[in-house]
Amino acid sequence: MTDAGAGSSAAPDLAIATSGLTKTFGRHTAVDALELAVPRASVFGFLGPNGSGKTTTIRMLLGLVTPSGGRAQVLGEAVPDRLARVLPRVGALVEGPAFYPFLSGEANLRRLDAADPLASPRTRGARVAAALDRVGLVHAAGKKVHAYSLGMKQRLGLAAALLAPRELLVLDEPTNGLDPQGTREVRSLIRSLADDGTTVVVSTHLLAEVEQVCTHAAVLRAGRLVAQGTLDTLQGAARRRVRVLTPDAGAAIAVLRGLGLSPEPADPDTVLATWPAAGDDREVPAAPERLVAALVAAGVRVRGFSAAGPSLEERFVELTGEGFDVAP
Incomplete structure (x- = not known):
């Protein structure tokens, strides 16, 4: 297990590496000198009680929030400085998906795909169909999103993150709103992505998700890293x-x-x-x-x-x- 004070360095075998990463909002420190090391091709559980700094950390790594201090590298590139090189290689589902409610699921995905300057219009239909199939939404492709259940919207968010091949997938509470069958399917999807070499970061407070799909984990408490390592190491340290x-x-x-x-x-x-x-x-x-x-x-x-x-x-x-x- 890596102790909270251990440093991290950018290494070829790390998909994410941070050093002293900090975010303050006024007098409140949301993330405090974070030293995170996420191995490539791992399923990495990012854990902590609500308000521990998980989502703020993810938002910094994706360039949605500017860090107050420290450094971060994602897929070997410094962020936020080189986000243009990083983001096309990253898929993310953060704080629940947002879609046009009066468009169908398929139409929403087509719009998102069209916003990607690297996506070829000629193969758009095939990409959208493959993403819908992978998350089990083919039957609801033509249904307007306002009629989707919470679980279906969550699936559609996963489909959006998978429109293009990704080296890193960041999922914030990916099984939120899913029934038991949907939860099992998402777990299976995460495992298959990792088997294909994709690094998957799962931010959650549900221990069943960690126990069943994760190979590594980090634990945050009040913005500080208290432990990280393989799942076996984390449990074996007690x-x-x-x-x-x-x-x-x-x-x-x-x-x-x-x-x-x-x-x-x-x-x-x-x-x-x-x-x-x-x-x-x-x-x-x-x-x-x-x-x-x-x-x-x-x-x-x-x-x-x-x-x-x-x-x-x-x-x-x-x-x-x-x-x-x-x-x-």
């Missing part, structure tokens, strides 16, 4: 819980305490422990089987043993001090 069923509780406690855990009896035949113990910097055997081996070697009769890490929800609550919504 303390784990151990449960030992044994008639030799006293001996088990002594062994576990000697290994750097913080054991305590739960009942006469059960010992509970966490590792590492709070404030203990000693190296602790991470593999549960090593803990069992140490207990057995000390003559402890082990009748049951279990070890579990914290859930993703518990880890993020620990990092941010606030709860997250957990989708079904």
Whole structure:
């Protein structure tokens, strides 16, 4: 896991790299010295409670808001200085899609495609049809957008972001308003895009989205980065819980305490422990089987043993001090 103070540098394997990126509104600091590193071809979860600075960061990366300080690079180019080179390679869905309500979904996409100076008019119909098909809106292509449900508008926003091949796709709450089937389809779409080499940044506060599609994540709290890294690393950095069923509780406690855990009896035949113990910097055997081996070697009769890490929800609550919504 990368600590909040770690620096980021522009590297070929990073789709997004920021250094000291800051945004203030008057006396309020919305984003505070952000050091973000998004690997290419990753599905990157950008996480934090509402108001933590996620959307402001995205808007700075896309040139919609001018940073107050720091630097940012997107796809190897400095932003906002070289946005003209960056934006044609980026698709985005930020803060909900906006369309002409009395035009059809297909007509809206045609207008958006026509606004792209790099898009050939001769192949416009094929691009629009492919984008609608990819998000499952072919059946509603001719329907006026004011009659679309929230989920259908969200799908149309995804289609707009996919009108051209993209190296980077930035999605702000991409499953907002979708039913369970639509949510599964969007997850599948995100995975397929990443498999094709597209970097996908998913800004969300729904942990189910992170657990099911993301390979990496960063966690913001009050505008500051508190952790980032692979999903496994983020979860593995927290303390784990151990449960030992044994008639030799006293001996088990002594062994576990000697290994750097913080054991305590739960009942006469059960010992509970966490590792590492709070404030203990000693190296602790991470593999549960090593803990069992140490207990057995000390003559402890082990009748049951279990070890579990914290859930993703518990880890993020620990990092941010606030709860997250957990989708079904």
